Amino acid sequence: MIIVRGAGDLSTGTIHRLFRAGFRVLALETERPAAIRRQVAFSEAVYDGTATVENVTAVRIGTAEEAEDAWRRGQVPLLVDPAGDSIRQLKPEAVVDAILAKKNLGTTMDMAELTIALGPGFEAGKDVHYVIETMRGHNLGRIIPQGCAAPNTGIPGIIGGYGAERVIHSPAAGTFRQMREIGDTVQAGETIGTVDCGNERIPVRTQISGILRGIIRDGFPVTEGFKLADTDPRLEEKKNCFTISDKARCIAGSVLELVTAATVNRGTHPG
Numbered sequence: 031m032i033i034v035r036g037a038g039d040l041s042t043g044t045i046h047r048l049f050r051a052g053f054r055v056l057a058l059e060t061e062r063p064a065a066i067r068r069q070v071a072f073s074e075a076v077y078d079g080t081a082t083v084e085n086v087t088a089v090r091i092g093t094a095e096e097a098e099d100a101w102r103r104g105q106v107p108l109l110v111d112p113a114g115d116s117i118r119q120l121k122p123e124a125v126v127d128a129i130l131a132k133k134n135l136g137t138t139m140d141m142a143e144l145t146i147a148l149g150p151g152f153e154a155g156k157d158v159h160y161v162i163e164t165m166r167g168h169n170l171g172r173i174i175p176q177g178c179a180a181p182n183t184g185i186p187g188i189i190g191g192y193g194a195e196r197v198i199h200s201p202a203a204g205t206f207r208q209m210r211e212i213g214d215t216v217q218a219g220e221t222i223g224t225v226d227c228g229n230e231r232i233p234v235r236t237q238i239s240g241i242l243r244g245i246i247r248d249g250f251p252v253t254e255g256f257k258l259a260d261t262d263p264r265l266e267e268k269k270n271c272f273t274i275s276d277k278a279r280c281i282a283g284s285v286l287e288l289v290t291a292a293t294v295n296r297g298t299h300p301g
Contacts, residue, residue, distance in 0.1 A: 031122040032289060033058060035114055035137065037075075037088065039067035039244075040148070040164070041128035043278025044285045046072075046086050049106050051286055056097050056120070057088060060112040066244035066260050069212050069272045075108045077247065084274060094120055117141050123296075124289055127158065132182045144292045146285055150179045162284045164277075171280040173288065187277075190263035195237045198259040200225050200252040202232050208248035213271045216242050222259060225252060236261050241268050 034045050037057040049055045063073035072088035074081040081088045088106040091097060094116040100107035109116060114136055117125060124144040127137040133151040139158055147157065149164035154174045161174040166187035169180070186193050200206065204227035216222060218239045224231040236242075240263040252258065262270065274282075 031056065031120060032124045032126065033114075033117055033120065033122045033142075034126045034128050035135075036127070036129035037071060037073040037108055038063065038065045038128075038130065039071045039275065040130055040278045040281060042070055042072045042083055043274045043282040044126060044128055044148070045088070045106060046083060046274060047279070047282035047286050048289065049086055051290070053289065054097075054101050055106055056094075056116070056122070057106060057108040058111045058114060058116065059108060061110050062250075064246060064250065064257075066246055066257060067212075067271070067275075068244065068247065070274055070278075072106060072108060076110060080105075081108075114141075124292065126285055127152070130164065143296075144288065146288055148281060148285075150182050153178050160288055162281055164281060166277060170277065171284045173284050186260075190240070192238055192261075192263050196240075196243075196261050196263070197257060198222070198234060198236060198261070200254055200256040200258050201234065202227050203253045204228075204232070204251075206234070206246055206248065206250045206252050206258060207231070208245060210242055210245065212242055212245055213268055214242045215265065215268075216240065216261060223248075234258055238263055241265060241271060243271055 031054045033056045035058045037059050059073050065071035065073045070083050072081050075088045075090045088108045091107045097107040125142040127147040145158040146160045148162050152161050154161040155176045161179050163169045163172040163179045165180045204225040207224045210222040216236050220236050221233045223234045240261045243260040243262040245259040
């Protein structure tokens with residue numbers, strides 16, 4: 031059994047890869063996930079009951095004991111357990127912290143024989159056994175046995191020549207109201223939604239033209255500066271809105287490498 035903390039779009043790549051490789055995977059999430067790329071995030075099962083990404087379905091369960099039923103049905107069980115209380119109960123062989131909070135929210139090396147963390151906020155050899163680099167570039171997906179991943183720069187990776195301009199943040203605190211859908215073609219300066227603050231409705235506008243790659247759920251409560259949406263300037267890449275990203279696949283491959291190596295060394299088999 032492998033428990034993965036977090037089920038956003040990058041985490042989903044790891045969950046998907048491990049599940050397809052034959053491992054029993056349990057995903058843990060918060061009560062209100064904030065995924066932007068919702069079409070490729072198993073975390074949507076928290077709201078909708080199920081979420082299917084590239085022919086793999088995650089299903090929300092109410093208790094850890096229900097995970098076995100989901101596995102028998104060929105599904106990924108997803109449990110709302112932000113504190114990770116079920117980890118001590120279930121005693122998995124491996125724990126992957128894929129919350130990507132840029133800080134450690136409680137994962138420790140003694141949670142399992144193998145513990146892995148994605149991105150900054152962890153020290154391999156101290157907090158977890160291994161850290162996986164998540165920053166785009168030459169070291170993306172690199173397995174770190176000692177030390178830390180590159181620190182968070184706060185600057186999105188470059189896609190189609192654009193970085194920070196791709197990401198749309200909330201202009202104020204309030205409730206987000208969605209006006210456009212993932213996969214829509216949008217123009218620079220176009221209103222894709224509003225943030226409702228009492229009687230005021232503040233428009234949320236794009237900075238560049240392209241494909242709306244991701245957008246937060248309608249009715250989501252946001253703070254000022256909260257990430258709301260992501261625009262991909264490559265109009266020909268609309269299909270990418272509905273498939274796991276290259277970044278997520280790269281990271282997932284490194285996790286699978288570590289889990290498989292640990293399985294072989296124990297003389298056991300997946301599943």
